[in-house]
Amino acid sequence: MTKRLTGDTEFRIRGAIGSYNQRDIVLSGQTGLTDTAAIGFAVASYQRDGYGENLLTGADNYNKDILSGRVSLELNPTDTLWIRVAADSTKDDSNARFGFLMEDAPTGSETSPGSVYDHESNMPSDNSVETSGVSLTAEWQLSENLTVKSITASRSGETETNIDFDSISRPDFDVPAYYEDDQFTQEFQLSWSGEKSNLVSGIYYYEGTAKGSFDAVLGMYGITQNVSGSVDTESIAVYANYELALTDALNLTLGGRYTVDEKSADVFKGNYLGLYSPEFADRYDGEPAVATPYAILTDYSNSDEWGQFSPKVGFNYQLDEDTMVYASYSSGFKSGGFDMRGDASVMPETEDGYDPETADTYELGVKAELFNNRIRLNAAAFHTNYDDMQVTVQTFSEATQNFSSAVINAGKSEIQGLELEMMASITDRLTSNIVLGYTDTDYLEVIDGGVDVSDQWGAFQYSPAKTALGQLSYNIDAFEGSLVLNGSVSYRSEMQIYAAPSQLDVGSVTLFDAGVTYFSGDDKWQLSLQGKNLTDEEYRNAGYTAFGWITGYYGAPRTVALTGSYNF
Template sequence: MASTLAYAQTGELRTGDSLDEIITTAQRRVENQQSVPIALTVLDDNFILDNEIQTLEDLNGSIPNFYATRSVSYGAAPLSIRGIGGANGGGNFYNDEPVGVYIDGVYVARLSVSTSDLADIESIQVLRGPQGTLYGRNSTAGAILITTKESQIQHEGSLRLSATDLGDFSVQGAMTGALSDHITGRLALAYSDREGFGTNTVDDTTPGGSQSFTARGRVSFEPQDNLQVHIIAEHQNRESNPVLIAVTDVGLTGTASPFIQRSDLNEILQSNRFATNDDNYSHSTTNSLTVNGSYDLGALNITTISGYRDWSLNGKQDSDSTALQLFTNSGDIKSEQFSQEIRVASNLDAPLKWTIGAYYLHETTAVNFDIQNFQGLFGLGTDAAFSGQQDTDAYAVFADATYAFDDRLSLTMGGRYSYEHKDFTNDLIISTLTDGTLPLTFMGGATLPAGSIFSNPPQFQDNESFSDFSPRIVLDFQLNPNTLFYSSYSQGFKSGGFNSFGLASAFESENIESYEAGFKTEFAENRLRLNASAFAYDYSNLQIRLPVPTGGVDIQNIGTAKIHGLELETHAKLMRGLMLSANISWLDTEIKNGLISAVSSSVGPFPIGAPLPITTEDTAGNPLTRSPNFSGYFNIRYEKPMGHLKAGMSATLKHQSGVHFLETNQNSPTFSNEAWEEIDIRASLAARNDNWELALFGKNIFNNRHITAVTALGGFPNASVNEPVKWGVEALIKY
């Protein structure tokens, strides 16, 4: 199944005069993308190779209304679709994300996958809009389906090498073939070493680098024609030292403000000179085991997906961008999950097609974390130590059915009932070196004398349950064999949870109602494809993140928001060998009501570690975070045969308008980013039979530097930045 997936932007260039058919599994069955009433983008291995996609972060700017941040630290790079993104970006390690990520059908509970290397990948499908019925597990914004390459009967393999002028180096290799009459296997290995960029002015080291190693083995059994079993085991180890910039001025007198932007920020972005007296690092290890089975009974097909995954991370972050020991945090996270899904689907060529299923997930996440405010200079500030664990059990049953009234008009109805139970414990010890009063979110605003160590209660324990029914209704009309119109209504649900850095009751679930209409069409003898969608969301009980004075973030619920948007994707064979791919998206988001206790942007510098003045902030009228009003992608590629060879050239332009990174205090420039553009180019020479390829490429060739994320960390907001211009060479060999 996975081997038939093709990419809608560059894959078609490699065959014929017309666009290739794009196959998707968005509705849990194999279908032509143009006949599926869902806004989606399918990326194949050609796109991943041509665009140097190593992590999901690298997809930023390539997909309509999709926003991916660079990781600030601790392996978390929040994803956002159509203005809906997780509250994770400031360090809530237990919170679920609204963009569900699935690898070979297994839901990944922790966000570590967004920074994990993508090795030996067959396809990436990005589904936009609530996907709760068929995918569930909090996929209110959308879902990303990652499919690794399948094993083959024929013995074959590949080796890919890549290097850049920044010192980056990567190698990927894979081999596959038959192990016996009914068993095939595949082995994939990958290593990457990103050297980083810039200079740490304190110790003359180079931040921003990473090293990762991935090994994946796959064994597929087909003991009889109607039974398939796939066993996939993977190990990945990743080490990184992210570039962090404190976006506010930090005074040597022991004062700071999260809303006073440092005067030299633009100079730092352009010069690549950073300051930190402690190494920022993030070390993670992931192990996973997936067992997929499919049994064809003729009229029915039974599918089972079992998944086990453990992920551990140890990290440290120096957040003040000075040569002094002002604000650091460190900790380790461990997550272990098991999931089981069973589906039964109709398998007949009949007017009614249906799928029913059940799902279970158990996850345990344990966190030990230490936050030090202004230690080591004048003996001021606070030290906060957290040790907590959350256990989650999630259950769901779902059904989805499509009835074709005739060969043109179809109605789809589905629904999913979800139930989750979370048990949470947290130990919190705060040490103060000056007199101070803690904010209300920490132990009810207790006043702590200088030199005290305070822990009350000794251990915070709580549990909460969440449930929801998420329906889906779709009406689609096939105007002609090449044109589909559709309209849909769906609901999404993201469960509530507990804050990593507080001793408070659980925050509540958030909900979304989605209204969408669109069309998909091909014309000019299938040389031009045009897909468009318009959508409106009613978003309620939003989970937003706010800075906590002692470090970390506090997630709270606010009122409602409205989201409206348009998306347009086009792919055209302009002439033999010349391919144009483009997408544009417009997005309007607005919080309609939501009074919340927060730090006012009018506050001036305050002693680090001291209590912040909390006021009631009205967020009404503010846009949602990470929701650019306009984004665009433009790629043109030309490929020409030359005897037994073929030459290719391509250029890509990506643009995003400015965004905010905090729902409150948007009159301050600290938690925002301006519009940006990046241009990439690539030239290649390859064999006509695709057995080898040599390529030269340039990324961000005009060196457009910009902030990709700002994380709220008390008085020390931190920013991550995009990479500077880099040039590279790549070689690919297949046999």
């Protein structure tokens, strides 16, 4: 939650210029309207040219064009009542990102461009993401120990985008898409604090609609597959979290949440002759598809309801003034639903939807401050079991000679690992921070067509086994202020993009950052020069593979930025 306004008149300007014509500016401030009312605001613009381009049109790729704003009004009618009304809006007109053709085109003579940020897509670079929301928060302190809070919020979003799986100048596998969502939430929270115990409880309500549509334009076959639908969700949950000091050193935490989700879905999937379905034909040049699909693969309406209790229990014990150990167990779940991309002609069970996925997590840890608080150490070991895991399986249809995918409850898996964080004041001026992580993931069971294929699946998607971060910071008194030198190195081991191994899997990545920041003695302004990915490492973060096309998406190259801020 954003910190409360003070009512003081303040204004701050921040800006940045940098590589690839980066131009950022942020204006923020607040002022008191009366003794019991204050208003605050922030407006931000983030602009940057692309790291690459469309070699055919010159349009930027990986650029940034974002404008956002926020305003809030806070009232304190009495000493015990606080109210905030807030609104925000963000408009992201950054170009759609197109992938790098990693292998020669399977349907033509196209080869990989010279830069991993370049492409030759025939699709427009137009892309629009708009989000906005309003909220009302009220907090009433009924007594010294009892507080009631209400949070009412509404949000909406619209997206129009283009995805080109082939990234060449033909519509061999193009995906124009749009998405819309609206949601309303209401939460009532009751907080109580006693001499040796605390309780936070409440009720949470969610109502939302998500809908969208996209074409899979397979120009190499002269057909288009349209997938569209909407999902209405209504969810209500009650929760409580109780903390009790059993002794001066031993504390107990008990918690629980009961959630009921109800979802209803309308899903359509059909094949059209020609390029683009009638829904998208007007947006793109080319031969429009005929108005009627020649094959309806999925067309249904259905609804379902799920209820789930998620408990939590934990202990922490203060071994001495500087060391605490803790243990906890918690259960969680991912809601069930309906697969908007399911092909009922191949897998009729997709119309029944899929059930929630559950997870049980156990954690042991220690927090310590050593050597007169010069070293702060946090270490934890965890183990999570997943059941009724929601997995996407691929099925081949002899009738249509096509692959189709479906989300089903077909899996069991486990994840376990270690996390270590150490912050150290090496000297009064030199500090360091080290974060290490190890994660071991394993699919225990994945049922596809009645067969366990878990041995064919590798690690979890986007879950590197090893991660590390090392940071150093050195403070120097200079120019009637302070100069801070910083450097960091981050490491990520091999990573799998899909659930099963593929050509998109990436190797380890090591990145180096460094910079210097000046803070004025009166705390009014600062100036910073920062460089990221200083060795200009080329690394892939994501990608697609389908019908022989393999395209990748890459992290930012070396960048340098000069940023500054001034407090009026």
